Amino acid sequence: MTYDRRMFLKRSAGAFAATAGLVSALPARADGLAPTPSMRGGANNYFPDAPLVERIGSGGFWMTGTVRRAGDGAPLSGQRIQIWAHTTEGYESDLHSHGATLSDENGVFRLEMPQIVPAFGQPHGHLAYDSAEFETVFLRPVMRRPSDTSLEAHFVLQPV
Amino acid sequence: MWRWGLLLGLLAAPVIAAAFSPYLAWRGPVYIAAGFCGIIGMAVMPLQPVLARNVLPGLKPIRARTFHKWVGGLLLLCVMLHVAGLWLTSPPDMLDALFFRAPTLFSLWGVLAMWVIFATALLALLRRKIGLRFRHWQFAHLTLTTLAVTLTCAHAVLIEGTMETATKYLLCALCLGGLVLSWRGIRI
Numbered sequence: 001m002t003y004d005r006r007m008f009l010k011r012s013a014g015a016f017a018a019t020a021g022l023v024s025a026l027p028a029r030a031d032g033l034a035p036t037p038s039m040r041g042g043a044n045n046y047f048p049d050a051p052l053v054e055r056i057g058s059g060g061f062w063m064t065g066t067v068r069r070a071g072d073g074a075p076l077s078g079q080r081i082q083i084w085a086h087t088t089e090g091y092e093s094d095l096h097s098h099g100a101t102l103s104d105e106n107g108v109f110r111l112e113m114p115q116i117v118p119a120f121g122q123p124h125g126h127l128a129y130d131s132a133e134f135e136t137v138f139l140r141p142v143m144r145r146p147s148d149t150s151l152e153a154h155f156v157l158q159p160v
Numbered sequence: 161m162w163r164w165g166l167l168l169g170l171l172a173a174p175v176i177a178a179a180f181s182p183y184l185a186w187r188g189p190v191y192i193a194a195g196f197c198g199i200i201g202m203a204v205m206p207l208q209p210v211l212a213r214n215v216l217p218g219l220k221p222i223r224a225r226t227f228h229k230w231v232g233g234l235l236l237l238c239v240m241l242h243v244a245g246l247w248l249t250s251p252p253d254m255l256d257a258l259f260f261r262a263p264t265l266f267s268l269w270g271v272l273a274m275w276v277i278f279a280t281a282l283l284a285l286l287r288r289k290i291g292l293r294f295r296h297w298q299f300a301h302l303t304l305t306t307l308a309v310t311l312t313c314a315h316a317v318l319i320e321g322t323m324e325t326a327t328k329y330l331l332c333a334l335c336l337g338g339l340v341l342s343w344r345g346i347r348i
Contacts, residue, residue: 040263044252088186093250117186120246120253121266121319140263146320 032071035135035158042138045092046128050082053099055112057089062150063125064110067103069134070158075107081155082128083111086119092126118146127153134159163216170334171203174327181322194245195322201238202312204231206334208305209342229284236281239274266318273311280304295347302342309335 067079084098091097101111116123123143130136134157141153178199184192211228214221247254257267283290283304287297313332316323 040261041253041256044256045250086186091188091250117183118320119187120250121264121321123320 033068033073033156035070036137036139036154036156038136038138039140042126042140043128044126044140045084046082046126046130046138047084047095047098048130050084050098050100052080052101053111056083056099057087057096057114059112059114060149061087061113061115062110063113063127063153064108064150065127065153065155067107067109067129067155067157070156073156075103075105076134076157077103077105077107079103079107079109079129079134079155079157080131081109081111082130083113083125085113085116085125087114087116089114092119115149116143116151123148125151125153127155129155129157132160133157161218164218167206167210167216170330171206174323174331175199175203177324177327178322181324183322188249190245191249192322194242194249197238197242197245198316199323201235201242202316202331202335204235204238205309205312206331206338207231208235209338213341213344215341232281232284236277239277243274264318266315269311269315269318273308273315276304276308276311280308298346299348302346305342306339309339 063083063085065081067076067081068074069076080100080102082098082100084092086092087097089097097114099111099113101109103109116125123146124140125143127139127141128137130138137155137157139153139155141151143151175196178196187195208228208231210216211219211224211231214224219227243254253262256262257271260268260271262268280301283297283300290297292300313335316328317332
């Protein structure tokens with residue numbers, strides 16, 4: 001069998017059509033924003049239903065982030081984010097190290113808490129989304145330097 | 161005598177430096193003790209080849225061998241207290257480490273080092289029972305301890321904890337130097 005130009009064009013068109021068909025058959029989420037997977041160890045020392053607080057302890061450190069919906073990336077307001085860490089005021093397993101806050105209309109949350117100090121080898125915090133509307137996600141972000149006074153974590157949530 | 165003083169001083173340095181760590185202020189007694197058991201366990205490692213080869217003056221060979229066994233026992237005790245103390249401090253973090261699902265690489269190295277140290281102790285206790293020829297037993301012992309020391313250094317270097325950086329690297333260098341000493345003249 002010989003390949004001439006006409007055959008080449010024909011085949012190329014066929015391959016293009018097949019690829020296009022395959023792509024459009026994938027769920028819409030594939031070309032949108034993927035949900036954030038839980039991180040390993042993220043749920044360690046978690047206590048469900050931490051109270052909504054103005055700030056945890058006497059503050060001085062900022063935990064910030066965003067909450068968006070998987071797929072279209074729309075900001076999600078009023079989502080309860082629970083936060084805890086080993087800080088200058090207590091262990092992760094101390095109840096007073098835990099608190100929760102709600103995301104604002106732009107999907108942004110900010111909670112003041114005591115300075116995070118390295119524990120179990122890394123300066124890190126814990127965050128949870130664990131309410132009914134979306135799949136549960138546990139995050140465990142690590143600070144670049146132990147002297148940092150803020151830490152960010154971002155949630156992309158998958159509707160249940 | 162001064163050689164012993166120098167060696168013990170160098171080994172004490174990382175322990176003393178850790179005692180000045182600012183992080184101690186935010187830790188309870190059990191967590192602090194667990195950390196120091198880890199540091200002390202690592203700090204006695206370089207003593208072992210020095211005693212086994214009896215390269216420093218002042219010790220009769222039989223005494224050196226006895227000290228080598230005692231230090232080995234102390235190291236084993238340190239490892240067990242290190243793990244037990246961290247378990248009490250944060251059970252989920254220790255369980256993640258023991259089940260090899262922790263997010264941190266140093267947990268993996270630490271737990272592997274623990275198992276290798278247990279294996280080393282077992283092989284030492286069963287030396288007469290299993291009836292290996294000394295040369296073969298020694299090769300197995302050195303292989304295990306080399307693994308244990310290397311894993312322990314990898315474990316310590318990756319941790320942001322109470323150990324002060326310069327003395328941590330000094331201790332790693334002493335540990336690795338000890339490995340060189342322990343393999344010198346060994347025919348395989």
